[in-house]
Amino acid sequence: MSLIDVKKAFFSYGNRTVLENIDLRVNKGEILCLFGPNGCGKTTLIQCLLGILKPSCGSIRLRGRDIRSMKPVEIARELAYIPQVHEKPFPYRVIDVVLMGRVSYTGLFSLPKKQDVRIAEEALDKVGMLAFKDRPYTQISGGETQLVMVARALTQQTPVLVMDEPTAHLDFRNELNFLETIVNLVKDTKITVVMATHFPNHAFYFENSGIRSGVAMMNDSMFYARGRPGEVLTEHNMYSIFKIKSKLVSHEWEGGRIRQILPLKTYGQHS
């Protein structure tokens, strides 16, 4: 049984169709990159998976259960969400933020217990942020904040992490550090990842790290191509979707062979 099974899903904001006939299956232990230009429907699809938006027709099943019959608290035990940017309303301590991931296991009038604190500390340790636990999280960097978001998601103890362009605001090192953290998590815990991204090289990075990786390339509300990164992220497909000239290169180093796609130049008007 697939962890996520989307069948013929449609979604529209008023007259504007944003998702059209989406079919998607995500299996255990894989990383699926949702890749495509701005406005292609990635974020909408993610919000449908999380039950925040409801598809107008078609079905979404999480481990076999129809999402329409699930409460937020039940969905939160299947999928944990890592946003693109996290707005910080108050200078909470890092540990308080991570503890929030335990809310789906805690009653409306209850407080987190000792065990929840332990789970939160373990999660912080897994992403290498335990030393920051008592710091106000308004005083940590953007890269550190995203790791805290990962830790918060881990405390939900879900089979799947869903991320919406999690590295969009990170610098070079923090981006790489974030990807390394995710790779280690997948290898250690067999957690499954769905990640929307603007960077084709993220998918190559995961593939090169030896994780079963897939790419779903979206364009104009639909899937344009599906498959392994090497099959989907081709010079031809990059041209079709972005109208750019690109070059697939390969580099050998002591860590293995790494493939990357280099953007070279744009053609004409972007449609």
Added chain:
Amino acid sequence: MRKKLTAAGFVAAPFALIFFSLFIGRYPLSINEVISVLGAKSGFSGFAPLPIQVNVVWDIRLPRAILGAFVGGSLAVSGAAFQGIFRNPLVSSGVLGVSAGAGFGASLAIILFGGDTFYVYAFAFLFGIVAVILSYVIGTNYTSTPTIMLVLGGVVVSSIFSSLVSLLKYIADPYEQLPSIVFWLMGSMASARFRDIAISAVPMWVGITGLVAMRWRLNILSMDDREAQALGVNIAFVKGLAILFATLATAGAVCVSGVIGWVGLVVPHMGRMLVGNDNTVLVPVSLSIGAGYLILVDNVARTLTGSEIPLGILTSIIGAPFFVYLLKKTKGRGW
């Protein structure tokens, strides 16, 4: 250990201040006399206080102090809750129009029924609730209640009721009704008797208890709506419940005490500076500071001059220096 001592201190402080208030005032009382009144009233034999001592302690000072604790605690806790719900440290307990609505209700009752306290309480409470319902309806669209829309709804409703209060002031009898309205709007607990506490304490108690019980959820409500839902919270229900409790507490407070500013905005910030922003700690601490603070201010209000000084005037004058001191000392703690 140190944490437990601090916690005990926050719990004990309001009770100590209530006791301390029994000695404050024009009529001097010794500790033995106060104990003799409390003993006699608690049903123990062997105490024989003078009737005037009973009157001063039991009918005037004690109810005022208890009511002050309730009102201050309600305003502070609901202020902290609203700041969390709206992800906005600048909102206060009156954000959804409850104070403006209550002000209108009280003014209307003063004009229609000549200031009979029962009608003033009832009208203030009802219109406070009506104002919040209006704000909520305005701020809700077909799927959700975005915080900005709710705050805007509160602003619109507050300004409507403020205008209506001005209208009532304009048509009120300038010798009898107008002064009553003006004094009510400045806030006072001079009329506090046990009967008043018994009526208004019910909504305040329900509101405070509810918010204290669900205080951890306030942390989650302060997250972006999508994030909070993805964490597993039914936003519409939990947000609505928190608003309901905060509204009951505020409306219960405002209807007996009139409009008292500052407490519902600044006391939570004093708490934030002292113990941080985690609502599991902040909410109980705000309760304690708010309760203690209003008891203190009310003592000043009734003793500083021969006649009463309205509370609304004193809350900020006394609180501001302390707030500035805290701000300098803690450097705002992470903001």
